Amino acid sequence: MSAVYSLDDQVFTAFLKYGGLALLKLVLMTPIITICRYFASGITVEESVTGTKIRDKSKHFRPRLERFRAAHLNDLENIVPFILLSFLYVATKPDLGMATYLFKVFAFTRVIHTVAYLKRFRQTIRRLTYVPGIIVNVYMAMHIVRAVW
Amino acid sequence: MSAVYSLDDQVFTAFLKYGGLALLKLVLMTPIITICRYFASGITVEESVTGTKIRDKSKHFRPRLERFRAAHLNDLENIVPFILLSFLYVATKPDLGMATYLFKVFAFTRVIHTVAYLKRFRQTIRRLTYVPGIIVNVYMAMHIVRAVW
Amino acid sequence: MSAVYSLDDQVFTAFLKYGGLALLKLVLMTPIITICRYFASGITVEESVTGTKIRDKSKHFRPRLERFRAAHLNDLENIVPFILLSFLYVATKPDLGMATYLFKVFAFTRVIHTVAYLKRFRQTIRRLTYVPGIIVNVYMAMHIVRAVW
Numbered sequence: 001m002s003a004v005y006s007l008d009d010q011v012f013t014a015f016l017k018y019g020g021l022a023l024l025k026l027v028l029m030t031p032i033i034t035i036c037r038y039f040a041s042g043i044t045v046e047e048s049v050t051g052t053k054i055r056d057k058s059k060h061f062r063p064r065l066e067r068f069r070a071a072h073l074n075d076l077e078n079i080v081p082f083i084l085l086s087f088l089y090v091a092t093k094p095d096l097g098m099a100t101y102l103f104k105v106f107a108f109t110r111v112i113h114t115v116a117y118l119k120r121f122r123q124t125i126r127r128l129t130y131v132p133g134i135i136v137n138v139y140m141a142m143h144i145v146r147a148v149w
Numbered sequence: 150m151s152a153v154y155s156l157d158d159q160v161f162t163a164f165l166k167y168g169g170l171a172l173l174k175l176v177l178m179t180p181i182i183t184i185c186r187y188f189a190s191g192i193t194v195e196e197s198v199t200g201t202k203i204r205d206k207s208k209h210f211r212p213r214l215e216r217f218r219a220a221h222l223n224d225l226e227n228i229v230p231f232i233l234l235s236f237l238y239v240a241t242k243p244d245l246g247m248a249t250y251l252f253k254v255f256a257f258t259r260v261i262h263t264v265a266y267l268k269r270f271r272q273t274i275r276r277l278t279y280v281p282g283i284i285v286n287v288y289m290a291m292h293i294v295r296a297v298w
Numbered sequence: 299m300s301a302v303y304s305l306d307d308q309v310f311t312a313f314l315k316y317g318g319l320a321l322l323k324l325v326l327m328t329p330i331i332t333i334c335r336y337f338a339s340g341i342t343v344e345e346s347v348t349g350t351k352i353r354d355k356s357k358h359f360r361p362r363l364e365r366f367r368a369a370h371l372n373d374l375e376n377i378v379p380f381i382l383l384s385f386l387y388v389a390t391k392p393d394l395g396m397a398t399y400l401f402k403v404f405a406f407t408r409v410i411h412t413v414a415y416l417k418r419f420r421q422t423i424r425r426l427t428y429v430p431g432i433i434v435n436v437y438m439a440m441h442i443v444r445a446v447w
Contacts, residue, residue: 003152003301004310005240012153012240013297020237020293027230027286076226077374081325083233084381088318091303091310137325144318148311152301154389161302162446165386169442172386176379176435225375232382 004091011099015086018103022110026079029114033068071117075110078133082106085140092147106136153240160248164235167252171259175228178263182217220266224259227282231255234289241296255285302389309397313384316401320408324377327370327412335363369415373408376431380404383438390445404434 005012086103113129115121154161238248262278264270303310384401411427413419 004303005153016297024290027290030283134328141322141325145322148314154302165446173439173443176439179432
C-alpha cells in the first residue's frame, strides 16, 4: 500500500512543480545557445564584408558563447543532482513545509543564478545565488542518508 | 491508490523500454572509449619501433578519441535530462500514443546521432538527428510545467 | 496494485541506502572544491607579499584543484547514470541479493576511487576501483533491456 510516488502526495506534487521548472530552464539552454551561436557567426560573416570591425565583434560575441557553455555545464552539475536527490528525498516522506521550501529556494536561486551568469553581475551576487542550491543538495543528501541508515 | 509508477502502466513500460535503450548506449560509451584508447596507444607504441610513421598514426587516432569524448559529453547533456524529464512526464499521466512516440523518436535519433558523430557524417545529417532530441526534451518540460501549475 | 517504488520493497530501500551515499559524496565535492579554491587563492595572495615563493605554491595548488575538477566530472559521468539506471533496475523487480550486491560494490568502489584520485595512488589502483562501477552500470542497463523487451 505504501507507494512512494503518488499524485495524492503533496510533497511529490511540489517536486513536480519546482523540479519541472528547473528542468525546463535546463533544456531551454541548448536551443538558446544554438540560436546565439547562429547569430554570432552570422554577424561575424556580415562584418567580414565591412572590414576591420570583425575582430571587435568576435571579441564581443565569443565570450558570451563561452558564458552560455559555462552556465549550461554549471546547470548540469547542479540541477541533475538536485532532481536525483529530490526523487530519493521524496521517498523518505519528509515534512511538506520543509520540502516545498527547499524546492522553492533551489528553483528560484537557479533562475537568478543563470541571469546573473549571462548578464555578468558582480561575483558576489552570483555566489549568493549559487550557495543556496548547494546547501539544499547537501541537506537533502544528508537527510536521505540519516533517514535510511 | 494512485501510484504513479507501476508496471501495469503502459506509459511507464514504454519509458522503461526506450529509456533503458538510451541508457545502455550511454554506459557502453565508456568501455568503448577505454578499449579504443588502449588500441590507440598500443598502435602508437608499435609504430614507434618502425619509425617516422608515428605522427601520422597519432594524428589519425587522437581526433577519433576526441570524437568519442565529445559524443559522450553530448550524450550526458541530452540523455540524462531526457531520463529525468521522462520520469516527471510519466507522472503527469500523459497520452500513451504521444508518450511512446516521443520516447521512440528520442531513442532512435540518439543512436543515429552517435553513429553520425563517430563516422563523421556531414554536419547537416548530425543536426537532423540532434534537433529532434532537444524538441522532445523541451516539449516534455513544457508539458510537465503546464500539467502541474 | 503493483506500485514499483515502495518502502516495503527491500530492493528500493537498499537503493535508497547506497544511492543516497553515492549522491552525498557527489554533492560534497562542490563545497570541498570551493573551500580548497579559497585556501589556494588565499595562499597565493599571502605569498605574493613575501615574494618569489608564489610560483612554487601555485604549482603545488593548481594541480590539486585540477584533480578535484576531474574527479567531480568523473563522478557526474558515473554516479548520475548509476542512479538513473538503478531507478529503472528497481522497477524490473530484480533479485534482492543481486541488487544489494551491485549497489554495495558501486558505492564502495566509488568512494575508494575518489580517495585514490585525490591522493594520487598508482593508476593501477584507480583502475581497479573504476572498472567495477562501469561493469555494474553496463550489467544493470543490459538487465533492464532484457527484462522489458
